[in-house]
Amino acid sequence: MTQLTGPVLLALALSGAATSDHDSSKACAAIASALPNLISFPNSSPYSSHNIYWSARQSEARPSCFVAPNTAQDVAKAIKILTRQNIPFAVKAGGHTPFEGASNIAQGVTLDLANLNAISVALDRKTVSVGAGARWINVSEALDPLGLAVVGGRSATVGVSGLILGGGISYFSGSRGWACDNVRNYEVVLASGEIVNASPRVNRNLYWALRGGGGSNFGIVTRFDLASFDQGELWANSRIWPGALNRTLIPLMHDLLVNGLPSDPEAHTYFVMTYYPQLGGYLVMNDQYHATYSNTTSPPDVFAAFHDAALPTLLTNTRLANVSRLLRDIEQPFGMRQAYWDTSLAATATPDLLLDIVPLWEEQVALLTAAAAAVNSTVEPYLVYQGISSNILEAMQVNGGNALGLKPEDGPVMIVQLSLTWSNPALDEVVETSSKELIDKVNALAASRGARSKNGYIYMNYAADTQDVYAGYGRENLARLRHVAKRYDPEGKFRKLWRGYFKL
Ligand SMILES: Cc1cc2nc3c(=O)[nH]c(=O)nc-3n(C[C@H](O)[C@H](O)[C@H](O)COP(=O)(O)OP(=O)(O)OC[C@H]3O[C@@H](n4cnc5c(N)ncnc54)[C@H](O)[C@@H]3O)c2cc1C
Known part of the structure; x- marks a missing residue:
């Protein structure tokens, strides 16, 4: 310039x-x-x-x-x-x-x-310092050749910063918690312009707040020092089934979250339902990962039930791959209009609740498909189930725990996420209003079955701007977050001037 x-x-x-x-x-x-x-x-x-x-x-x-x-x-x-x-x-x-x-x-x-995209590996290979502007593909491309990895994102161009500051679900969460639980130190610019570090040793309250409490209330993080570990290729399997199989798959998925995943912390998975007329209508998609398994001819025991011949797939793909390749596999194109909404459920409830959400979501899909057809356009709808199993909750408690308010004693949690992609701005309103209505219905259904998660946790990184994310962190954590924000930005400059995202 x-x-x-x-x-x-x-x-x-x-x-x-x-x-x-x-x-x-x-x-x-x-x-x-x-x-x-x-x-x-x-x-x-x-x-x-x-x-x-x-x-x-x-x-x-x-x-x-x-x-x-x-x-x-x-x-x-x-x-x-x-x-x-x-x-x-x-x-x-x-x-x-x-x-x-x-x-x-x-x-x-x-x-x-x-x-701010510098990436450097400490001599002892236990810490990787990552500039706040890096994307996950930059990190994995630096670490894969060294046989190292960090607890990070699963899509190539997603930013390191936003993902970590809101939590960060990773392939490695089963044994190590979320990305925010694996930050050794944050370098932060405060509202005063002062540059400080936050770690378990200095500015400990700020360190706690930045572990899932979001960035936009506390400071601009300029560098993350992340815990790194030895990692070779991961085992990965993607499966697509006809939607009609969801009555068998959802109970299996529920059992996997409550019993299977805690028995094998190296495993990771999530389930996505979508409506895709070109492949016959409703579909169930599932990505399975294992950090240490390497046999491509049969799955690890934890996923065996999903590989049963009685559950015929439309498509399946097994591979051993490094993190960079996996990140590219689920990269999503830029330039479309997008919306996320989410809520969470106590996963100790019966699988019926997760099954009964599906027809509610299908009503939204029918509504949106009709609205899109009326303007000669389309909407891609996704209903995503991602579990926070008890082993993840335990791993989140290191170094004083994070700000999310999720505790092992409250039991596993299922995040229910809506993801919508469309191109015509005329559909913005119906997408947002129907998503809000659906999330309200899911919450009401869960409440009627005694299955709201404690505090009604909402994962910040999958939330819509009108959702009250911080209320879901629990009253005590919210008060502590406000206290930290006041301590590090006494004049409330960030609250007033830093626009967008979730405010305390
Ligand atoms: C395709 C796709 C895949 C995804 N995969 C995952 C996944 O695997 N796991 C997961 O947990 N989530 C995932 N997410 C959600 C993702 O974590 C959030 O969307 C996240 O906020 C994106 O971060 P970003 O830096 O790209 O976004 P941005 O929009 O740039 O930032 C998000 C917010 O953080 C603030 N912020 C950004 N940088 C800083 C900083 N350095 N200091 C303070 N505040 C800052 C911004 O102001 C903004 O308010 C995915 C999202 C997409 C779209």
Whole structure:
């Protein structure tokens, strides 16, 4: 980018902006003076390349400028200017949040952390330091050749930051907990611009809060020091069955969560139901992983029931693969409109509850299919079941536990997630309202069977912006999170200026 200074810069900043954008454009100009070459303005190619998000709902926002810091010190300089001038801003890492305004902002400044992408492995191979702008494929491509892995995401371009800060479900969670449970240290820029570390030794409350408590209330994390471990190829199997088999598969899935997975912590799995007329209508899809098994001719015992000949598949694929290849296998294309909603259930309830959710979801699918047909378009609907088995809950308790409020004594939990993909903005409203209604119905059904999870936990990384995520962390954890936010941002600058996502 050409270096621009003084009045020329201010004129350029203001020329690309609406009047109501005036203040943020002045802030952009001030940041450009402090951080020459790290800022881009509308109608330039660097700006367009920052404004790429997984969900089209996010890339529609047009910030007055993007700022792309190279170092934690650059982040601190930008934050000082934004907080001093009271300028609303957003922070983008991997940009994978589905809803608008989560990591981009209209009439404000978006900090894109993409350049904070350094990855370095400690000499003892036990810690990998990862810049906050890295994506999981960057991490695995650095670690696979070394025979190392970390507890991280399962899709290539998802950001390291957002996934860890909200929790982080991984192939390795059965033995090691979620990604947030495997951070040794966070480097964080506070609202004051001060750069601090948070670990089990320093700023312990902040360390606890950043383990699942989300980023946007506490500070901008600029580096994660992650626990790494030796890891070869994983065993992986993907299966697709006709939807009609769900009456057999769901009880098996329930048994796997309650009994099977705790008996083999190296195993990991999730189930996805979808409606795909080209393959005959409703489908059940299942990905199974095992971190140490290597026989491709028969499955590990924990998954044997799903490989029974009485459950004929439409498609199956077994492979031994490194993390990078697995991440690419479930990469989702950019540029469509996206929505996530979720809730969770006490998995100790009978499998009937999980079965009875399916017809409720099918009602939503019928509604959305009709609404899409009316505007000559389509919607891809997914109902996802991902369990948090008792072994995962136990692994989450290391180093003082995380902020999520999930305890082994409350029993395993099933996350029920809705994921929707479409292209026509005319469908936005019906997608959101029907998803809210469905989640309300699932919660009511679970309550009537005594099967709401404790506190009604909602996984932040799969939640819609209107869901009350923090209420699900429990009253005590919510009070502690608020206390930490106040301690590290006493003037509430982040609460006021850092827009989007979930606020305490
Ligand atoms: C295709 C796909 C696959 C997924 N797979 C998984 C999975 O395997 N496991 C799982 O648990 N989840 C998964 N998710 C959910 C994912 O974890 C969340 O969407 C996550 O928030 C994405 O992070 P991001 O950095 O890409 O998003 P962003 O939208 O960039 O960031 C999310 C939020 O975090 C804030 N933030 C970003 N960086 C920082 C930082 N450095 N400091 C403080 N705050 C920050 C942003 O401001 C924003 O509010 C997946 C999502 C998708 C779309």
